[in-house]
Amino acid sequence: MMSKTKYSFLNGFEFKSGLKVKNRIVIPPMTEASGFEDGSITSDELRYFKIHSGGVGLFISPVANVSENGKGFEGELSITDDRFLPGLTKMASAMKQNGTKAVLQIFHAGRMSNSKILRGEQTVSASAVAAERPNAETPRELTNDEIEQIITDFGEATRRAIEAGFDGIELHGANTYLLQQFFSPHSNRRTDKWGGSVEKRMTFALEVIKTCHTMVEKYADRPFLIGYRLSPEEIENPGIRMADTLQFIDTLCNQPIDYLHISMGYAWRTSLNDESDTEPLILKIKRQVAGRLPLISVGSVEKPTDAQKVMDAGLDFVALGREMLREPNWVQKVENNDEAAIRYTISTSDLDELGITPAMWNFLIVRLQSAMHVSNQPDYDKGLFNHKLAPHEGA
Template identity: 35%
Template sequence: MTHEKYAPLFQPYTLNNGVEIKNRLVVAPMTHWASNEDGTLSDAERTFIGNRAQDFGMFIMAATLVSPEGKAFAGEPGAFAETQLAGLTEAANIIKKQGAKPVLQLHHGGYQAVDELIGGADKVAPSDVPPGVSSTGTPTTAARAMTEEEIANVIQAFGFATDLAIRAGFDGVEIHGANGYLLQQFVSGHFNRRSDQWGGSIENRLRFPMAVVDAVCAAKAKHARDDFIVGYRFSPEEPQEDGITMADTFALIDALKQKPLQYLHASLWDFYKKARRGADTVRSRLDLIHERLGGALPLIGVGNLFTADDALNALNTGWAEFLAFGKTVLINPNFATLIKEGREAEIQTEIDLDRPDRYGYSDYLWNLQPLGLDFLPPVKGKSADWKPLDAG
């Protein structure tokens, strides 16, 4: 039985399209490196999502590719071909059977696409990008500026992916405009140096993501699915001098408020992180974003929330209507159930490398665990006899 203290986490919330989300707990989109090479559902992916949605309100699937030249991860799921519909349908059903609403995150990597994964296609971005290092620390090769035709094709691809998601039985989609991928690249003055209608002023830099939102909403309207959820995820700031500031993010929020969306999702490493520039740097980014929304849309907050008390304290700030969990769900597939059943003391905060059977990871994801990467959860001390899976 849920301890009364944590009851607020299980209060339902009704979105502006009348859809009720049963509680405030959301599984964050997590890269699992588990899909088949062609983007279809694999056995490893079935395992990974098969027990992580119980007692959550929403489950946002891993970044799912809308166009082949944007592939940024090995094992990335796809939503760009009819051949992927069967697997998407099965994935949606796996989540629904656990009682959560499945939401498909739609993604294009832009310049962060990986050469070895895009079949000889050119890497594309708003403007030419020289070789460098991605936001995740991976070396990147050069990308070239997109043509008008390519921009139109990618916008259409987001619409097609939404159509697939609806036919597959998903309850919604989340447009991935965060983490330095293509939509964020268009918003950024650092990566978008175009002089046409797609660049220059912040209004022009917002034109591409707004066109993507319109294409997604048009697919929803075609199916007459008012009950279909559309969300948008964004990263509030960039470190580069000419990168995204909180002022740019306020402009993005103001534009998104005019669209028929159901929620926004702020991508953060730290729920409490303060603004860097373009706003009051004494206040947290989430507080400022929530204030700017002014109740127009609910906000999902995320960022190193590991325990039941972390979740409750975050909700009690009033900065977000929903809380998303990534690392803690990697560690505790039954995180929401433990809180609901009054077993929050059983929640773990570190990966136990001696228990590969416990977590349901793909081999690739499991073998990343001891590397100490920022986007992965903390690890207990590695035992002397630990070895990668399939290492013999």
């Protein structure tokens, strides 16, 4: 095995909770759309987790919904009820091969769903404002009692994640889902305690964090992480701007969370709204965090040199999304001085070997088009997403 001095991402890390990870490489949460209709886990998913685990320090799962009206797409995992615990327990075990730590991402999709997915029910959000996207349905504004119930649902999901044997949860406050919808002035037009000023728009997220932390204190008999994932900017007007995010991050650094995970399609992206500002957003965020929380950076990182560039900028963790689908043994090959064998393309002939189901592949190809580096198809220009939202946000 090669020396770990060449790449600092091979060094271990200990979180403030006491959880130790063997290296700084993370598999970010990636949709695989391969669960049963009711949200329970399939044997296909368990096989996928086993194939892709074992090398990385931290494996963050595809998202699971915490409320029945929080489902965002077909084939999504659910953690709404104790009946899912046997499957979730198998899932945690499958993700924890060879010392990899397993984090379960949880969310509520809010308005980023539709009445077809919700079997006839109307979507819900902070306010009755439709998303600016094709065929978006107008959601129903949540009542105060319903908001409190969703916060409780996040807490119950945390308890189940602890019982199932996960090493942590990640709150999905990115990619325009409900946690982000409450923070966004586009989707949150409320005038009560849940909306209005930047501070009031933080209230929902802070209450969710507080409830999840209470459950960790009550039920966890081992170090257990609470992570928070966010998208730094929106392009809608009104929408989240970098000044809002930096203020939010300053508040998040004082909350009982263990890390911040910044969701972008390109790790070095600059502002979506201010083309004159050429400083990468991740560096602005790092400066604001000022060492108070570990940071995970993600976005089109593929080669060991790409990952080391992120580490050299002072980030704590680097996540490889689509590259880990193509190459489950990325870490092992780097450790064994076998970088020449790392696969940077994916062949449709290898999907079964990689544990990628037809449902997941269809999701990837429809959503990400050419961004998968399919071996016998035209490739995409990574530079397209330096200054704009990518279809592969967070991977």
